[in-house]
Amino acid sequence: MMNIARNALAYDDYVLSISYFNLIINYKPHLYEPYFYRGVAKFYLDDYSGAILDCTEAIKRNPFFHNSYELRGLAHINKNEYSQAIHDYTKATELAPDIRPLWHNLTLCYMQLDSLNQADSISDIIIKKWSKHADGYNIKAQIQMQKQDTAAAEALIDKALETDKYNINALNAKAGILMSHQQYEEAIKLYTESLRLNPKQAGSLINRALCHYHLNKYYDAMNDYDQALNLEPRNFIGHYNRGLLRANVGADNLAIEDFNFILSIDPSDMMATFNRATLLENIGDYQGAIQDYTTVIDEYPKFLYGYERRAAARRKMGDVAGAMKDEDHVLKEQIAQRYGYATTTSRQKNKTRKKSEFNIEDYNKLVEEDNSEQEQTYESEYRGKVQNREQSAKLILPTQNTYNIYREAGRDSILTCFEKAFQDAQEGNITDAIEGFSKVLEINDSFAEAYYNRGLLKLLSDDIAGAIPDLSKAGELGIYQAYNIIKRNQNLKTSPKKQ
Numbered sequence: 001m002m003n004i005a006r007n008a009l010a011y012d013d014y015v016l017s018i019s020y021f022n023l024i025i026n027y028k029p030h031l032y033e034p035y036f037y038r039g040v041a042k043f044y045l046d047d048y049s050g051a052i053l054d055c056t057e058a059i060k061r062n063p064f065f066h067n068s069y070e071l072r073g074l075a076h077i078n079k080n081e082y083s084q085a086i087h088d089y090t091k092a093t094e095l096a097p098d099i100r101p102l103w104h105n106l107t108l109c110y111m112q113l114d115s116l117n118q119a120d121s122i123s124d125i126i127i128k129k130w131s132k133h134a135d136g137y138n139i140k141a142q143i144q145m146q147k148q149d150t151a152a153a154e155a156l157i158d159k160a161l162e163t164d165k166y167n168i169n170a171l172n173a174k175a176g177i178l179m180s181h182q183q184y185e186e187a188i189k190l191y192t193e194s195l196r197l198n199p200k201q202a203g204s205l206i207n208r209a210l211c212h213y214h215l216n217k218y219y220d221a222m223n224d225y226d227q228a229l230n231l232e233p234r235n236f237i238g239h240y241n242r243g244l245l246r247a248n249v250g251a252d253n254l255a256i257e258d259f260n261f262i263l264s265i266d267p268s269d270m271m272a273t274f275n276r277a278t279l280l281e282n283i284g285d286y287q288g289a290i291q292d293y294t295t296v297i298d299e300y301p302k303f304l305y306g307y308e309r310r311a312a313a314r315r316k317m318g319d320v321a322g323a324m325k326d327e328d329h330v331l332k333e334q335i336a337q338r339y340g341y342a343t344t345t346s347r348q349k350n351k352t353r354k355k356s357e358f359n360i361e362d363y364n365k366l367v368e369e370d371n372s373e374q375e376q377t378y379e380s381e382y383r384g385k386v387q388n389r390e391q392s393a394k395l396i397l398p399t400q401n402t403y404n405i406y407r408e409a410g411r412d413s414i415l416t417c418f419e420k421a422f423q424d425a426q427e428g429n430i431t432d433a434i435e436g437f438s439k440v441l442e443i444n445d446s447f448a449e450a451y452y453n454r455g456l457l458k459l460l461s462d463d464i465a466g467a468i469p470d471l472s473k474a475g476e477l478g479i480y481q482a483y484n485i486i487k488r489n490q491n492l493k494t495s496p497k498k499q
Contacts, residue, residue: 006037014041015480022476032061036068039075042472045483048075050472066095070102077105077378082112100130101379107139108378111146119143134160134167141173150177168194172204184211202232209241210368218245236262241366243275252279270296271363278309286317300360304330395425395453396479402449414443418450430457448477455482 005020021038024031039054055072058065073088089106096102103126110119123140130136137160144153154177160170175190191208195201209224225242229235243258259276262269277292293310297303311326398418406415421436437454440447455470468486475482 002033005034009037009041012044014044015475015483017041018476019478030061032058032065032068035061036065036071038476039068039071042475042483043071043075045475046078046487047468047472047475047483048078049468050476050486051075052079053469053472064095066092066099066102069095073105073109074378077109080112082109085109086113098129100126100133100135103129104135104139104379107143111143114146116143116147132163134164134170136160137163138167138169138173150180153177166197168197168201171197172201172207175204175207179207179211182214184214187211188215200231202228202235202238205231206235206237206241207368210366213241213245213366218249221245222249234265236265237367240272243272244364244366247275247279252282255279256283270299270360274306274360274363277313281309281313281316286313289313290317296360302333303360304333305361395422395456396449397422398447398449414440414447417443418447421450422453425453425457430461433457434461446477448474448479451477452479452482456485459485 001020001024005017005024008014008017008020018038018041021034021041024034025038028034035054035058039051039058042048042050042054052072052075055068055075058068059072062068069088069092073085073092076082076085076088086106086109089102089109092099092102093106103122107119107122107126110116110122120140120143123136123143126133126136127140137156141153141156141160144150144156154174157170157173157177160167161174164170171190171194175187175194178184178187178190188208188211191204191211194204195208205224205228209221209228212218212221212224222242222245225238225245228238229242232238239258239262243255243262246252246255246258256276256279259272259279262272263276266272273292274296277289277296280286280292281289290310290313293306293313297306297310300306307326307330311323311330314320314323314326398415403415406412417436418440421433421440424430424436425433434454434457437450437457440450441454444450451470452474455467455474458464458467458470471482471486475486
């Protein structure tokens with residue numbers, strides 16, 4: 001049975017493997033392996049909370065198996081729980097000190113917490129143990145960049161390239177430094193070499209596009225953005241920058257498509273909204289432009305150029321009174337500021353802004369990544385396709401077989417309790433419904449439909465932290481569409497409303 005379960009896991013049939021691991025656990029609950037491998041299956045399904053619980057059970061049964069700590073640490077990383085991940089990777093390195101990726105990930109976790117001295121110490125261990133491996137120098141260079149010691153970082157990257165001239169991370173890091181020195185031609189050569197070694201690097205394509213842009217090679221930049229977006233269709237920077245380039249060459253409708261896509265992902269992006277407004281104005285959709293300008297002005301009431309553009313759009317559609325109102329507002333503000341108001345009124349050539357900069361005045365500047373915000377690459381053998389069965393998220397009733405089992409056992413009361421909770425949910429009494437399903441689970445902690453429904457209701461109440469464990473348990477008990485819902489909601493966080 002273990003062989004069948006592991007084969008199902010190897011062939012990416014994670015839900016089938018979970019059902020077999022469940023059987024093994026029922027027969028042999030003292031074994032650690034089925035818990036660990038079930039945790040692997042859950043990890044592949046993006047059920048990080050479930051993977052953590054299973055790894056914990058595996059560790060209770062065998063505290064000397066380093067893979068359990070590694071997988072649990074990786075699950076914590078995916079939940080941005082870096083302190084817990086550090087604990088697991090520290091233990092894993094004690095048990096398996098000769099596995100380099102464990103040290104690598106431990107270093108990155110310390111970096112995420114800005115514990116740079118600890119990260120630096122561990123990077124020294126990596127370099128000492130694997131002196132001929134370029135990534136030790138690379139990760140130490142990242143630490144120096146985070147410390148803003150670019151000279152030390154550059155020396156370490158050169159050492160990495162001396163160790164392995166084909167190391168992609170070192171090539172990209174060196175190219176990034178050359179970009180910062182405005183040595184764009186040299187940076188392009190390194191990005192091109194990196195992409196020759198691995199063509200599927202959207203980030204390198206986007207950075208090379210920026211270099212082309214600074215050299216006024218718009219066609220080459222556009223081609224790089226197109227390739228990057230073929231690889232990562234939802235890449236924000238790729239769509240934003242391509243939208244600006246399309247606007248620069250007069251392809252307004254295509255540029256609007258890019259900004260529409262950005263706003264479909266993040267409707268609160270005011271820079272994209274303003275750019276779309278100017279493009280809508282260009283193609284004669286004045287009503288749409290005014291609507292977008294108004295959205296931006298409501299968010300940034302001191303952005304005078306927004307009023308100027310809205311006034312122009314209002315005049316074009318014949319709303320003279322509205323245009324004069326906007327123009328009067330701008331004039332009064334300029335007088336009030338005594339020295340006048342300096343605003344960005346035209347697209348600035350060869351200008352970029354950091355991804356983290358949100359000054360609305362920079363709406364027309366291309367975006368580049370912050371060095372401090374570059375995505376860290378964790379190393380792991382745990383890779384896999386995530387099954388997405390596209391199940392709808394709606395409350396479910398027990399199967400007829402479940403009804404028969406409870407009735408034959410004379411346990412109609414638990415069904416009555418479930419049905420009452422289900423009815424409360426249908427009528428919108430969410431709090432009562434959650435309490436009702438909780439009572440069902442107090443009577444029987446293996447009632448899958450109760451976990452599933454309670455998880456959905458918690459999602460509806462923005463209790464993401466409470467919902468994921470319930471859905472994980474429901475998936476474990478056989479309601480496999482729960483994993484698709486976990487996948488869509490795993491990394492959501494409830495954010496406070498803007499004041």
